[in-house]
Amino acid sequence: MGATSATEFTVGVSRDFLDADGRNVWGDIRLGELDAAGIDWHYLPRDTGELLGKDVDGLDAVLFAGPAVTARTFEGAGRPPLLFARFGVGYDTVDLGACTRNGALVTITPDGAxxxxxxxxxxxxxxxxxxxxxxxxxxxxxxxxxxxxxxxxxxxxxxxxxxxxxxxxxxxxxxxxxxxxxxxxxxxxxxxxxxxxxxxxxxxxxxxxxxxxxxxxxxxxxxxxxxxxxxxxxxxxxxxxxxxxxxxxxxxxxxxxxxxxxxxxxxxxxxxxxxxxxxxxxxxxxxxxxxxxSPHALAWTDEMSAGNGGSAVRAVLEVAAGRVPPFVVNRDVVDSPRLIGRLAELTARHGTPAGAGA
CATH class of the missing domain: 3.40.50.720 (NAD(P)-binding Rossmann-like Domain)
Structure with a gap:
């Protein structure tokens, strides 16, 4: 993971991926592709059932599995994430309305699962x-x-x-x-x-x-x-x-x-x-x-890890380049001026057409 700077795209990864010894229980979820792209990322400091504003403030994207994303996720976050990339296909614990109101994309990983x-x-x-x-x-x-x-x-x-x-x-x-x-x-x-x-x-x-x-x-x-x-x-x-x-x-x-x-x-x-x-x-x-x-884990295989992780990472890389990724579930947000403005900033940084890939 690279050093943080004001111009870098910063990603937080939910801590529920880790066991007590700090090892990713899902194995290889393709986080190395973030390193290869020069994306600064880190595991969130708290293992929590609900992401709060203090957990995500200042991040550009969050790659997460278990925590809920609610209206409280945006409270106190002066600069909330552009993207919540869910590792999986379910999003029943995600308040899509709150994400849309705050100009945040929510993606899932149907191609991986x-x-x-x-x-x-x-x-x-x-x-x-x-x-x-x-x-x-x-x-x-x-x-x-x-x-x-x-x-x-x-x-x-x-x-x-x-x-x-x-x-x-x-x-x-x-x-x-x-x-x-x-x-x-x-x-x-x-x-x-x-x-x-x-x-x-x-x-x-x-x-x-x-x-x-x-x-x-x-x-x-x-x-x-x-x-x-x-x-x-x-x-x-x-x-x-x-x-x-x-x-x-x-x-x-x-x-x-x-x-x-x-x-x-x-x-x-x-x-x-x-x-x-x-x-x-x-x-x-x-x-x-x-x-x-089965304990909600029958599909838990190395194939699932790589598939879900790779799909979520690709969503992060698309947004980092100023583009709308595939598999957005709150499509109404794509026309949000708030989102468009922040994507334009990333587009200018990377020299990519705004909204490409939508």
Whole structure:
């Protein structure tokens, strides 16, 4: 990391990337590309669940994973960052309105997360269908003879229902092709021609829930999708069907899911996310054999680290050159005079066309 000067572009990296010994738990997230570009960067001094004005004041950009970005992030920050580059695709803890009002771009990393999350979804699907958790326990607990009780389901020719048909789900569609799965999806924002080109049939959410042998939640968490998968919709599922969530916990009504699993209304579930993370130790899900669980880390691989990190770093480098990066989620800010003025300053410094790359 270079020495700081008044003319340098300065980046803060959230401290939740580090373990107690100061090592980046994600491994190589491509921060070396900032060094190679002569960008001054440092880890933020505080490990915090919410970025405050004192944490970000004077920074040009923040590359972050876990901390929330709220209205308080801008309070007391005389010179708030131009960019909040999220390491990941979720932004439910980011106050987009506050960022837009303060002329700050928010980016995510769909290009980096797409394949790792799609692969994780396929992994979880196969684990649930093959009763991996239950069979693992049989061996560990000396219950080998009970294996006949845990015959799995093959994926080939099954109907897979997707709640959300964004980039990651579309990647999963490709991974499912060798299994000759029939795919039906709910996504009111997906153009019909895109779904048709993928060989996916679009339907309303109730139809997806009722027809699928496996329902996989892959949509973003919004007020529209909170508890989208509730008790009524779970009651529509086949008793042989399974439910997976690799998106955000609150999209599924967890209490309703626990009840559906308890009375065997559905066959099983696979969860990489929970309504409350981490789940309480007395959460009934933790004791169920027909559930495969992961601590919101199933896609946590070196591929994910490099992909998310590289995408976030590229967003930083674009802004440092005075350009609007790809994958901005608060697009309204692009026309903000405050943002345009600060980008123009960077453009003058680097001699690049203002707004190029938008």
């Amino acid at each position: 797409r394949r790792p999350v799609a692969t994780a979804a396929l992994t979880l699907l196969l684990a649930v269908l093959h009763n991996v958790t239950a069979k693992d326990r049989l061996v560990r607990e000396g219950r080998w003879a009970e294996k006949e009780q845990w015959m799995g389901l093959g994926l080939t020719g099954r109907r897979v229902g997707l709640i959300g048909l964004g980039n990651t789900a579309r990647d999963l569609v490709g991974l499912l092709r060798p299994f000759e799965a029939d795919i039906v999806a709910y996504d009111p924002y997906c153009p019909p021609e895109v779904a048709s080109g993928l060989g996916v049939r679009l339907a309303d959410v109730d139809t997806v829930m009722a027809e699928a042998d496996a329902v996989i939640v892959m949509c973003a968490l919004t007020e529209e999708t909170r508890h989208l998968v509730d008790a009524r919709r779970m009651s529509l599922m086949k008793p042989t069907a399974v439910l997976l969530n690799v998106a955000r916990g609150p999209i599924v009504d967890e209490a309703a899911l626990i009840e559906a699993l308890r009375v065997r209304r559905i066959r099983g579930a696979g969860l990489d996310v929970f309504e409350s993370e981490p789940p309480a130790l007395d959460n009934p899900l933790l004791g169920m054999d027909n559930v495969v669980l």
